[in-house]
Amino acid sequence: MTRAFSMFDLIGKQDEERPYFETGGVGRSHEFYTGEEQFRREMERIYHRRWLPVDHVSRFKEKGCYATLDIGTGSILIIHGDNGIQAYHNYCRHRGYRLVEEAVGKRQSIVCLYHCWVYDRNGALKSLNGTYFDHFFDKAKNGLLPIRTEIRHGIIFVAFSDEAPDLDASLGEFGQFAQAYELETLECVQAKDYPVASNWKLVAHNVNESLHFPTAHKDLHRITDFDDAGTYELKGDIVGAWQVIRDGFNSVSMTGHSQRAPMPQVPEADRRKINWITILPNLLFGFTADYVMMQWVWPESPGTCVVRHFWLFHPSETAKSDFSHEAVFALWDKANYEDWELCERTHRGLSNPMWSPGQLSLDEEVVSQIDAWVAGQTEEDAR
Ligand code: FES
Ligand SMILES: [Fe+2]
Numbered sequence: 001m002t003r004a005f006s007m008f009d010l011i012g013k014q015d016e017e018r019p020y021f022e023t024g025g026v027g028r029s030h031e032f033y034t035g036e037e038q039f040r041r042e043m044e045r046i047y048h049r050r051w052l053p054v055d056h057v058s059r060f061k062e063k064g065c066y067a068t069l070d071i072g073t074g075s076i077l078i079i080h081g082d083n084g085i086q087a088y089h090n091y092c093r094h095r096g097y098r099l100v101e102e103a104v105g106k107r108q109s110i111v112c113l114y115h116c117w118v119y120d121r122n123g124a125l126k127s128l129n130g131t132y133f134d135h136f137f138d139k140a141k142n143g144l145l146p147i148r149t150e151i152r153h154g155i156i157f158v159a160f161s162d163e164a165p166d167l168d169a170s171l172g173e174f175g176q177f178a179q180a181y182e183l184e185t186l187e188c189v190q191a192k193d194y195p196v197a198s199n200w201k202l203v204a205h206n207v208n209e210s211l212h213f214p215t216a217h218k219d220l221h222r223i224t225d226f227d228d229a230g231t232y233e234l235k236g237d238i239v240g241a242w243q244v245i246r247d248g249f250n251s252v253s254m255t256g257h258s259q260r261a262p263m264p265q266v267p268e269a270d271r272r273k274i275n276w277i278t279i280l281p282n283l284l285f286g287f288t289a290d291y292v293m294m295q296w297v298w299p300e301s302p303g304t305c306v307v308r309h310f311w312l313f314h315p316s317e318t319a320k321s322d323f324s325h326e327a328v329f330a331l332w333d334k335a336n337y338e339d340w341e342l343c344e345r346t347h348r349g350l351s352n353p354m355w356s357p358g359q360l361s362l363d364e365e366v367v368s369q370i371d372a373w374v375a376g377q378t379e380e381d382a383r
Contacts, residue, residue, distance in 0.1 A: 026368070028371050030353050032375070034199060045377050049161045051167040051170060053155045056155060065079070065080045066079040074089070074090075093125065097114040116128075123143045154184035169236065171238065177240075180266050181263055190325060193307070194340060196340045198347035200282065203307060205371075207295055207339065208241070211364055219335065222256070223245060228243070230242060238277060253327035253328040263289055278366070280370070291311060
């Protein structure tokens, strides 16, 4: 069969005619998925050390637009100030009160509700509102604490450590996908957070494989073919796979159809595919020709996490008076709840200390790639 040319053909792929089961690897130990010590190492060596993707620029168009995000037990505030988008620790410099609780919004100043210190949109402390005599106190030394912030392809990244490995090297070949799907210019039209009672890696596994589509997602299975799929071999700290949309459908949505034009730079051969690309550790992209999803898994404890899901569309479509993303959201919101049930029950299953790791198929290769990457970052002598 002759395949249409895809720019992603330049990226290594497995043979599509591969055997269903071969050597996709095996799962890992009870301790790896549920242990306190493993979790502590993941926070220290991955989440508190590396560049982390945290948001998309389309949510910060105007000055004062902000979002908050919990990472482990900490919280960050991302805000568009006078010098661009910047992240800060989301606590007051006075006594540590958590400043902003809302997930998203717009404000030009941030008032601490404990003793009324006031910060501006640049993180500068502007007023103590009578808690001190201003002339005895150096406000310049008591602004919000900034966090290293960078933007690539419209994604906002933060790093808590000065020793974070190089961001561009980590992103490797991700830019090819970002450019084809014009990630930088897309509009986030919906965001939703989902609490999940599961280890974060089990959720990362779940959202990176489609082997469970026939049993778990009848709507998705109707439109996408879990068996016409394969894995990319990508350079950088990224993993990925592709999956074909069945004949007769042109959009991965509850109806399977859309009037939205395919994004112009998406290669012809990829207009009937989902390209699933994960920036490790925790951000999965679902690139389709008429929309893009960003889905984070944020660890909270060994047995809990929060999934933050964005749906992004091309501005030429969102500008139309009849634009609607309801059919897309309806499909994925339902599929998400189906997935969290699977993840939570899997977590409960392998919480048994007598859990014995099982065999993975080649269709689950990304599952073992994620585990291998996390293990490599967190092994005793990994630093
Ligand atoms: S803790 Fe914020 S003003 Fe006191
Ligand atoms: Fe799923």
